[in-house]
Amino acid sequence: MTASLKQAAPHEDLPRTPSGIELPVVATAKDHGVDDSLPGEYPFTRGIFPDGFRGRLWTMRQYAGFGSAEDSNERYKFLLKHGQTGLSVALDLPTQCGYDPDDGIARPEVGKVGVSLSNLSEMEILFDGIDLSKISTSFTINGTAAIIYAMYIACADKKGVPRAKLTGTIQNDILKEYVARGTWIFPVRPSMRLIADSILYANDVTPRFNPISIAGAHVRDAGSTAVEEMAYTLANGLAYVDELISRGGDVAKFAKRLSFFFYVHMDFFEEVCKFRAGRRLWARLLQERYGVTDDKALMFRFGVVCGGSSLTAAQPFNNVVRVATETMAAVLGGAQSIFTAAYDEAFQIPTEFAAELALRTQQVVAYESGIANSVDPLGGSHLVEFLTDRMEEEMRRVMDEIDAYGGVTKAIEDGWMQSRIAERALERKKNVDSGKTVVVGVNAFTKSDEGASTGETFQLDPGAAKRVIDKLEAVRARRNNAAVERELDRLAQAAENDRENLMPYLVDCAHAYVTVGEMVERLKRRWGNFQEPIGI
């Protein structure tokens, strides 16, 4: 980085970004280095495509799913009819944590935060009437990602859709589950194996499908800063790269199918520069550490959520403005797919009205604002280049701290990263409580009749859980249970050998209508459960 960055004397009163980077009153050419790269050129600071969004707009992908597969199928058809270009499947917690809906711990949660998908027949209902060769589908699934991916392949097989035509994404990022999102199942080691299995299998069998979306979003929403969000995510990304290489994967090949996922929060320039800096840093790291030279393998592709914990339950309609602002930052940062959260997401499953308004928000940005017409229109702005440089520098510093601790796996197993995030969350909360961080409607410009008008409310069908369980019992009664046992035994046998790829066995299980809970149970016998470090 340039020497001039270090000249400003630290001063408490200087305005800083939320990540703590001091901002100049006016940035000039002296404040940043020179990066002459064009869009589509290494290190991709200005974006991965030479023509930006002219060639193709970002994918508008709204996260939806609740209740039974029938309920969600109806919502998907509604969203597709209104111009959405990709599906994003929200799964309920039992499916995410590997329990069947009739399991005791699962029952209160069936269909609550997403759709229940316990076996292939539910997947068939979920995508009934939807052409899987034309629609890309993103699954927010981690602990059971390999299983849900296997089911998706089995579903395509049943529908006669060639596997090679499948497009979409499974999140499949277990490391951040241990740190922030909590749907882990197995210990870190076997989880990393399952992820490597699914990525290597996907590269061959579904080459247009993204088998992992390495996510900073949840760490960010939990409390970390924009710099930490990117740094932790890239550190996790490198851990997956190392795992894949140790399994014999070719980095120049599998790196083309790694994708990333972030939240966009409210500090506009910091968010834009987070993406510019992260994109450049990832390309540099792959080149420095692994000698990757193929441009396609160096490209940092990412999706975002606009909303999350920046949305408030107080004065909820303000959230529409927040989401619009964040969408502009995502576009100017060069996102490949954008999910705009509904204004009521802070307190309920979005109503259809709110879900439609969220989609309209990004359509207005895309088709009316004109900001997508030239590539990286903020490139060359002194402030933007300054912040891009500084954020990259800070990201490297945080990644060095993780390395110094002993690496990502150790930091997670010890609970070190978890504690850091909890402390950040407390700090963020205290800043809001004290008014140091202004949140309109929460600690400033409040009204006395708060919370009164949130618009309509969404009501989950209380009978959905019972229907899901009834359907599961019917599947268990009509499937070939001898085949179920046979496939589970083959899976268990394959799990004994760490070099064996488990994906073909999981696909066979899915075809035999083995449930998520049954597959997980069988693997737990071999691998055990993750032991959560719970010190605070």
Next chain:
Amino acid sequence: MTGTSEGAVLKGKRILIAKPGLDGHDVGAKVIALALRDAGAEVIYTGLRKTPDYIARIAVDEDVDAVGLSVLSGSHRDLVEQTRASLEAIEAGDIPIFLGGTIPAEDWPELYALGVKRIYTSEMPLGDVIASIAETLK
């Protein structure tokens, strides 16, 4: 983590912060745990994915003055009812329950009727939450 404005209003109190059900969002629980500790309380945190029976047993074994449940998955009604029942089953129904998380206002009356002492959401200032817990446990 000491010397915050709340002072030590919870000195001598033992509080269990618990995550029932499958919800993995633990930041709120951890933030509250840290704030309770700052306010002088001894805090026991269960970690994720605990059953109501387990939570009740820990509450009794640790002889706590209160149980704080954190739920963001929308399953608060069932989980509160089950935890209450689990506590009563081991004759600990007198331990007060606090609830935090994403709890829609229209559910509050029913939750109070199920025995929840106080309900807190993420936008309430921590100082207010601590003061309210201290007042209730006085």
